[in-house]
Amino acid sequence: MSYDINNSPILIIQTYLVNKSLGSLPANDNEWPLYLSFLPDSVDNAMCLYDENPQIDGRIQSTGELLLHFGMRLRIRNTDYETGWAKAAEILRDLMTSVRQSVVININEYLIHTFTTYTGIHSMGLENSTKRRNIFDLNFITSIEEV
Amino acid sequence: MYELNTIAFPVGHFPSGGFPDGHWPKPYDPSSYTCDPYLEKPPSYILSKLLIANDNLEAANVDIDWPVYVSDLPDLIQNSACVYDTTPVIEPDITVAMKTIRYGIQVALRSIDYAEGTLKGEELVNYLSVIRDNDVFVDDKLYRIHKINFFSGLASIGKDKLRRNLFTINLLMLVSSLI
Numbered sequence: 302m303s304y305d306i307n308n309s310p311i312l313i314i315q316t317y318l319v320n321k322s323l324g325s326l327p328a329n330d331n332e333w334p335l336y337l338s339f340l341p342d343s344v345d346n347a348m349c350l351y352d353e354n355p356q357i358d359g360r361i362q363s364t365g366e367l368l369l370h371f372g373m374r375l376r377i378r379n380t381d382y383e384t385g386w387a388k389a390a391e392i393l394r395d396l397m398t399s400v401r402q403s404v405v406i407n408i409n410e411y412l413i414h415t416f417t418t419y420t421g422i423h424s425m426g427l428e429n430s431t432k433r434r435n436i437f438d439l440n441f442i443t444s445i446e447e448v
Numbered sequence: 449m450y451e452l453n454t455i456a457f458p459v460g461h462f463p464s465g466g467f468p469d470g471h472w473p474k475p476y477d478p479s480s481y482t483c484d485p486y487l488e489k490p491p492s493y494i495l496s497k498l499l500i501a502n503d504n505l506e507a508a509n510v511d512i513d514w515p516v517y518v519s520d521l522p523d524l525i526q527n528s529a530c531v532y533d534t535t536p537v538i539e540p541d542i543t544v545a546m547k548t549i550r551y552g553i554q555v556a557l558r559s560i561d562y563a564e565g566t567l568k569g570e571e572l573v574n575y576l577s578v579i580r581d582n583d584v585f586v587d588d589k590l591y592r593i594h595k596i597n598f599f600s601g602l603a604s605i606g607k608d609k610l611r612r613n614l615f616t617i618n619l620l621m622l623v624s625s626l627i
Contacts, residue, residue: 424532
Protein backbone atom coordinates (compact mmCIF):
# COMPACT_ATOMS: atom_id res chain seq x y z
CA MET A 302 0.00 0.00 0.00
CA SER A 303 1.81 3.06 -1.22
CA TYR A 304 1.56 5.89 -3.71
CA ASP A 305 3.29 3.60 -6.20
CA ILE A 306 0.25 2.60 -8.21
CA ASN A 307 -0.20 3.08 -11.93
CA ASN A 308 -3.75 4.40 -11.90
CA SER A 309 -5.41 7.05 -9.80
CA PRO A 310 -7.34 5.75 -6.76
CA ILE A 311 -10.63 7.18 -8.00
CA LEU A 312 -10.26 5.40 -11.36
CA ILE A 313 -9.76 2.13 -9.48
CA ILE A 314 -12.85 2.72 -7.35
CA GLN A 315 -14.86 3.83 -10.39
CA THR A 316 -13.98 0.55 -12.07
CA TYR A 317 -14.95 -1.35 -8.94
CA LEU A 318 -18.35 0.36 -8.67
CA VAL A 319 -19.08 -0.06 -12.38
CA ASN A 320 -18.16 -3.77 -12.17
CA LYS A 321 -20.67 -4.09 -9.36
CA SER A 322 -23.34 -2.28 -11.41
CA LEU A 323 -23.58 0.46 -8.80
CA GLY A 324 -22.74 3.07 -11.38
CA SER A 325 -22.06 3.32 -15.11
CA LEU A 326 -19.36 4.77 -17.28
CA PRO A 327 -20.42 8.23 -18.51
CA ALA A 328 -19.56 7.32 -22.09
CA ASN A 329 -22.17 4.54 -22.06
CA ASP A 330 -25.04 6.97 -21.45
CA ASN A 331 -26.77 4.69 -18.90
CA GLU A 332 -28.38 5.40 -15.52
CA TRP A 333 -26.22 6.77 -12.72
CA PRO A 334 -23.13 7.83 -14.68
CA LEU A 335 -20.09 7.95 -12.43
CA TYR A 336 -17.71 10.80 -13.27
CA LEU A 337 -14.20 11.38 -12.05
CA SER A 338 -13.24 14.63 -10.38
CA PHE A 339 -15.70 16.75 -12.36
CA LEU A 340 -19.49 16.56 -12.26
CA PRO A 341 -21.03 18.25 -15.31
CA ASP A 342 -24.09 20.39 -14.80
CA SER A 343 -26.06 18.87 -17.67
CA VAL A 344 -26.85 15.52 -16.01
CA ASP A 345 -29.43 15.53 -13.22
CA ASN A 346 -28.96 12.10 -11.68
CA ALA A 347 -25.26 11.41 -11.55
CA MET A 348 -22.31 10.64 -9.31
CA CYS A 349 -18.73 11.82 -9.10
CA LEU A 350 -15.64 10.54 -7.30
CA TYR A 351 -13.05 12.97 -5.93
CA ASP A 352 -9.66 12.27 -4.45
CA GLU A 353 -9.38 13.63 -0.93
CA ASN A 354 -6.61 13.83 1.63
CA PRO A 355 -4.94 10.48 2.18
CA GLN A 356 -4.42 9.15 5.66
CA ILE A 357 -0.92 7.94 6.42
CA ASP A 358 -1.01 5.49 9.29
CA GLY A 359 2.73 5.09 9.81
CA ARG A 360 5.47 2.92 8.38
CA ILE A 361 6.58 -0.59 9.22
CA GLN A 362 10.19 -0.16 10.36
CA SER A 363 11.48 -3.55 9.32
CA THR A 364 10.25 -3.33 5.73
CA GLY A 365 9.74 0.38 5.19
CA GLU A 366 6.19 -0.30 3.99
CA LEU A 367 3.98 2.75 4.19
CA LEU A 368 0.54 2.17 5.64
CA LEU A 369 -1.56 4.43 3.49
CA HIS A 370 -5.29 4.91 3.09
CA PHE A 371 -6.46 6.91 0.11
CA GLY A 372 -9.13 9.49 0.91
CA MET A 373 -12.12 9.75 -1.34
CA ARG A 374 -15.47 11.47 -1.69
CA LEU A 375 -18.41 10.13 -3.65
CA ARG A 376 -20.94 12.82 -4.50
CA ILE A 377 -24.44 11.75 -5.51
CA ARG A 378 -26.82 14.19 -7.19
CA ASN A 379 -30.48 13.52 -7.74
CA THR A 380 -33.66 15.44 -8.43
CA ASP A 381 -35.60 13.30 -5.93
CA TYR A 382 -34.43 13.30 -2.31
CA GLU A 383 -35.49 9.75 -1.45
CA THR A 384 -34.02 8.27 -4.63
CA GLY A 385 -30.71 9.98 -3.97
CA TRP A 386 -30.64 8.75 -0.38
CA ALA A 387 -31.48 5.19 -1.46
CA LYS A 388 -28.60 5.22 -3.96
CA ALA A 389 -26.20 6.47 -1.32
CA ALA A 390 -27.38 3.77 1.11
CA GLU A 391 -26.99 1.08 -1.55
CA ILE A 392 -23.40 2.08 -2.24
CA LEU A 393 -22.56 2.54 1.46
CA ARG A 394 -23.86 -0.95 2.19
CA ASP A 395 -21.63 -2.40 -0.52
CA LEU A 396 -18.53 -0.48 0.51
CA MET A 397 -18.89 -1.30 4.19
CA THR A 398 -19.37 -5.01 3.60
CA SER A 399 -16.70 -5.53 0.93
CA VAL A 400 -13.22 -6.79 1.69
CA ARG A 401 -10.34 -7.84 -0.57
CA GLN A 402 -11.92 -6.94 -3.89
CA SER A 403 -9.90 -7.38 -7.07
CA VAL A 404 -10.00 -4.81 -9.88
CA VAL A 405 -8.24 -5.01 -13.23
CA ILE A 406 -7.52 -1.91 -15.33
CA ASN A 407 -5.79 -2.71 -18.60
CA ILE A 408 -2.76 -4.77 -17.52
CA ASN A 409 -2.78 -3.57 -13.92
CA GLU A 410 -4.44 -5.59 -11.19
CA TYR A 411 -5.34 -4.04 -7.86
CA LEU A 412 -6.51 -5.42 -4.57
CA ILE A 413 -8.87 -3.16 -2.62
CA HIS A 414 -8.44 -4.33 0.94
CA THR A 415 -11.26 -2.47 2.61
CA PHE A 416 -13.28 0.71 2.82
CA THR A 417 -13.82 2.72 5.99
CA THR A 418 -16.21 5.56 6.62
CA TYR A 419 -16.48 7.68 9.73
CA THR A 420 -19.57 9.62 8.87
CA GLY A 421 -22.08 7.64 6.82
CA ILE A 422 -24.30 9.55 4.41
CA HIS A 423 -24.05 13.33 4.38
CA SER A 424 -27.03 15.22 3.06
CA MET A 425 -25.51 18.41 1.68
CA GLY A 426 -28.80 20.12 0.89
CA LEU A 427 -29.85 21.57 -2.41
CA GLU A 428 -27.56 22.75 -5.16
CA ASN A 429 -26.98 26.43 -5.36
CA SER A 430 -28.87 26.84 -8.61
CA THR A 431 -32.43 26.97 -9.89
CA LYS A 432 -32.44 23.22 -10.59
CA ARG A 433 -32.92 22.37 -6.90
CA ARG A 434 -31.09 19.06 -7.10
CA ASN A 435 -30.25 17.17 -3.91
CA ILE A 436 -26.63 16.44 -3.03
CA PHE A 437 -25.36 13.57 -0.89
CA ASP A 438 -21.75 12.85 0.01
CA LEU A 439 -20.02 9.70 1.14
CA ASN A 440 -16.56 10.26 2.59
CA PHE A 441 -14.37 7.23 3.04
CA ILE A 442 -10.83 5.97 3.04
CA THR A 443 -9.61 2.86 1.30
CA SER A 444 -6.42 0.83 1.12
CA ILE A 445 -5.39 -0.26 -2.36
CA GLU A 446 -2.49 -2.47 -3.32
CA GLU A 447 -1.17 -3.18 -6.77
CA VAL A 448 -0.81 -6.91 -7.18
CA MET B 449 -19.54 -6.63 30.20
CA TYR B 450 -19.85 -6.72 26.47
CA GLU B 451 -21.10 -9.63 24.46
CA LEU B 452 -20.04 -10.69 21.02
CA ASN B 453 -20.83 -14.10 19.58
CA THR B 454 -21.99 -15.14 23.07
CA ILE B 455 -18.48 -14.57 24.47
CA ALA B 456 -18.24 -11.76 27.00
CA PHE B 457 -15.35 -9.30 27.19
CA PRO B 458 -14.88 -6.35 29.49
CA VAL B 459 -15.50 -3.00 27.82
CA GLY B 460 -12.30 -1.63 26.35
CA HIS B 461 -10.57 -4.99 26.34
CA PHE B 462 -9.55 -6.47 23.02
CA PRO B 463 -8.20 -9.98 23.47
CA SER B 464 -4.65 -10.39 22.25
CA GLY B 465 -4.10 -13.20 19.78
CA GLY B 466 -7.62 -13.08 18.42
CA PHE B 467 -10.89 -14.32 19.77
CA PRO B 468 -11.14 -17.69 21.51
CA ASP B 469 -12.45 -19.45 18.41
CA GLY B 470 -9.22 -18.52 16.67
CA HIS B 471 -10.71 -16.00 14.28
CA TRP B 472 -11.06 -12.28 14.34
CA PRO B 473 -14.62 -11.19 13.72
CA LYS B 474 -15.39 -10.19 10.17
CA PRO B 475 -15.35 -6.42 9.82
CA TYR B 476 -18.64 -4.62 9.29
CA ASP B 477 -21.01 -7.52 9.51
CA PRO B 478 -24.35 -5.74 9.02
CA SER B 479 -26.15 -8.19 11.29
CA SER B 480 -24.10 -6.90 14.19
CA TYR B 481 -25.25 -3.31 13.86
CA THR B 482 -27.44 -2.20 16.68
CA CYS B 483 -29.05 0.30 14.34
CA ASP B 484 -29.46 0.02 10.61
CA PRO B 485 -26.61 1.93 8.93
CA TYR B 486 -28.10 1.44 5.48
CA LEU B 487 -31.61 2.80 5.76
CA GLU B 488 -33.33 2.80 2.41
CA LYS B 489 -35.43 5.79 3.43
CA PRO B 490 -33.95 9.05 4.67
CA PRO B 491 -34.19 9.32 8.47
CA SER B 492 -35.70 12.78 8.03
CA TYR B 493 -38.51 11.25 5.96
CA ILE B 494 -39.13 8.58 8.61
CA LEU B 495 -39.31 11.15 11.39
CA SER B 496 -41.66 13.37 9.40
CA LYS B 497 -44.02 10.41 9.01
CA LEU B 498 -43.96 9.81 12.75
CA LEU B 499 -44.76 13.46 13.45
CA ILE B 500 -47.66 13.29 11.00
CA ALA B 501 -48.95 10.03 12.51
CA ASN B 502 -48.87 11.60 15.95
CA ASP B 503 -50.77 14.69 14.73
CA ASN B 504 -47.95 17.06 15.64
CA LEU B 505 -47.68 18.17 12.03
CA GLU B 506 -49.67 17.73 8.84
CA ALA B 507 -48.81 16.12 5.53
CA ALA B 508 -47.36 18.61 3.05
CA ASN B 509 -50.21 20.74 1.78
CA VAL B 510 -50.42 24.43 0.91
CA ASP B 511 -53.91 24.91 2.40
CA ILE B 512 -53.34 23.94 6.01
CA ASP B 513 -51.31 25.11 8.98
CA TRP B 514 -48.14 23.33 10.00
CA PRO B 515 -47.43 21.10 7.03
CA VAL B 516 -44.10 19.27 7.24
CA TYR B 517 -41.67 18.99 4.33
CA VAL B 518 -38.49 17.01 3.94
CA SER B 519 -35.19 18.61 2.97
CA ASP B 520 -36.73 21.50 1.03
CA LEU B 521 -39.05 24.05 2.66
CA PRO B 522 -40.98 26.00 0.01
CA ASP B 523 -41.50 29.70 0.48
CA LEU B 524 -45.14 29.57 1.55
CA ILE B 525 -46.80 32.27 3.65
CA GLN B 526 -47.95 30.06 6.46
CA ASN B 527 -46.72 28.25 9.52
CA SER B 528 -44.68 25.31 8.33
CA ALA B 529 -41.95 22.84 9.25
CA CYS B 530 -39.17 21.01 7.50
CA VAL B 531 -37.05 18.05 8.57
CA TYR B 532 -33.46 17.91 7.36
CA ASP B 533 -30.81 15.21 7.54
CA THR B 534 -27.64 16.49 9.16
CA THR B 535 -24.32 14.88 9.97
CA PRO B 536 -24.68 11.39 11.40
CA VAL B 537 -22.47 10.15 14.21
CA ILE B 538 -20.94 6.70 14.08
CA GLU B 539 -20.09 5.65 17.59
CA PRO B 540 -16.54 4.41 18.17
CA ASP B 541 -16.07 0.69 17.80
CA ILE B 542 -15.60 -1.37 20.91
CA THR B 543 -14.72 -4.23 18.61
CA VAL B 544 -14.47 -4.08 14.84
CA ALA B 545 -17.77 -5.91 14.46
CA MET B 546 -20.01 -3.63 16.49
CA LYS B 547 -21.23 -0.23 15.49
CA THR B 548 -24.01 2.17 16.31
CA ILE B 549 -25.03 4.99 14.04
CA ARG B 550 -27.01 7.97 15.21
CA TYR B 551 -28.59 9.95 12.40
CA GLY B 552 -28.38 13.71 12.62
CA ILE B 553 -31.68 15.54 12.22
CA GLN B 554 -32.76 19.15 12.22
CA VAL B 555 -36.41 20.07 12.59
CA ALA B 556 -36.90 23.63 11.39
CA LEU B 557 -40.05 25.62 12.11
CA ARG B 558 -41.21 28.81 10.49
CA SER B 559 -44.09 30.74 12.00
CA ILE B 560 -45.77 34.05 11.39
CA ASP B 561 -46.37 34.61 15.10
CA TYR B 562 -43.47 34.15 17.52
CA ALA B 563 -45.56 32.72 20.37
CA GLU B 564 -47.28 30.26 18.08
CA GLY B 565 -43.93 29.03 16.77
CA THR B 566 -42.64 28.64 20.32
CA LEU B 567 -45.67 26.61 21.33
CA LYS B 568 -45.35 24.30 18.35
CA GLY B 569 -41.62 23.90 18.97
CA GLU B 570 -42.15 23.03 22.63
CA GLU B 571 -44.86 20.57 21.64
CA LEU B 572 -42.42 18.83 19.30
CA VAL B 573 -39.59 18.79 21.87
CA ASN B 574 -41.92 17.33 24.48
CA TYR B 575 -43.05 14.59 22.14
CA LEU B 576 -39.61 13.76 20.74
CA SER B 577 -38.07 13.56 24.20
CA VAL B 578 -40.39 10.73 25.30
CA ILE B 579 -39.91 8.56 22.22
CA ARG B 580 -38.92 5.03 23.20
CA ASP B 581 -39.11 2.39 20.48
CA ASN B 582 -41.94 4.08 18.60
CA ASP B 583 -42.94 2.28 15.40
CA VAL B 584 -43.98 4.03 12.22
CA PHE B 585 -44.99 2.72 8.79
CA VAL B 586 -43.25 4.41 5.89
CA ASP B 587 -44.45 3.27 2.48
CA ASP B 588 -45.50 -0.16 3.82
CA LYS B 589 -42.26 -0.73 5.66
CA LEU B 590 -42.04 -0.64 9.42
CA TYR B 591 -39.36 1.44 11.12
CA ARG B 592 -38.63 1.71 14.82
CA ILE B 593 -37.32 4.94 16.28
CA HIS B 594 -35.53 3.81 19.41
CA LYS B 595 -34.48 7.04 20.99
CA ILE B 596 -33.73 10.68 20.35
CA ASN B 597 -30.91 12.69 21.88
CA PHE B 598 -31.05 16.46 21.71
CA PHE B 599 -28.13 18.75 21.05
CA SER B 600 -30.21 21.48 22.58
CA GLY B 601 -33.80 22.38 23.19
CA LEU B 602 -35.84 24.66 20.99
CA ALA B 603 -33.59 27.35 19.52
CA SER B 604 -34.89 30.63 18.13
CA ILE B 605 -32.67 31.67 15.22
CA GLY B 606 -34.29 34.98 14.35
CA LYS B 607 -36.35 35.99 11.37
CA ASP B 608 -36.13 35.46 7.62
CA LYS B 609 -36.37 38.18 4.98
CA LEU B 610 -40.16 38.20 5.21
CA ARG B 611 -39.89 38.63 9.00
CA ARG B 612 -41.20 35.18 9.73
CA ASN B 613 -39.87 33.60 12.91
CA LEU B 614 -37.45 30.69 12.59
CA PHE B 615 -36.82 27.96 15.13
CA THR B 616 -34.72 24.81 15.05
CA ILE B 617 -34.46 21.60 17.02
CA ASN B 618 -31.25 19.63 16.53
CA LEU B 619 -31.06 16.00 17.50
CA LEU B 620 -29.57 12.58 16.94
CA MET B 621 -31.86 9.65 16.23
CA LEU B 622 -31.49 5.89 16.61
CA VAL B 623 -33.67 4.08 14.09
CA SER B 624 -33.97 0.56 12.67
CA SER B 625 -35.95 -1.00 9.86
CA LEU B 626 -37.91 -3.97 11.17
CA ILE B 627 -39.19 -5.77 8.08
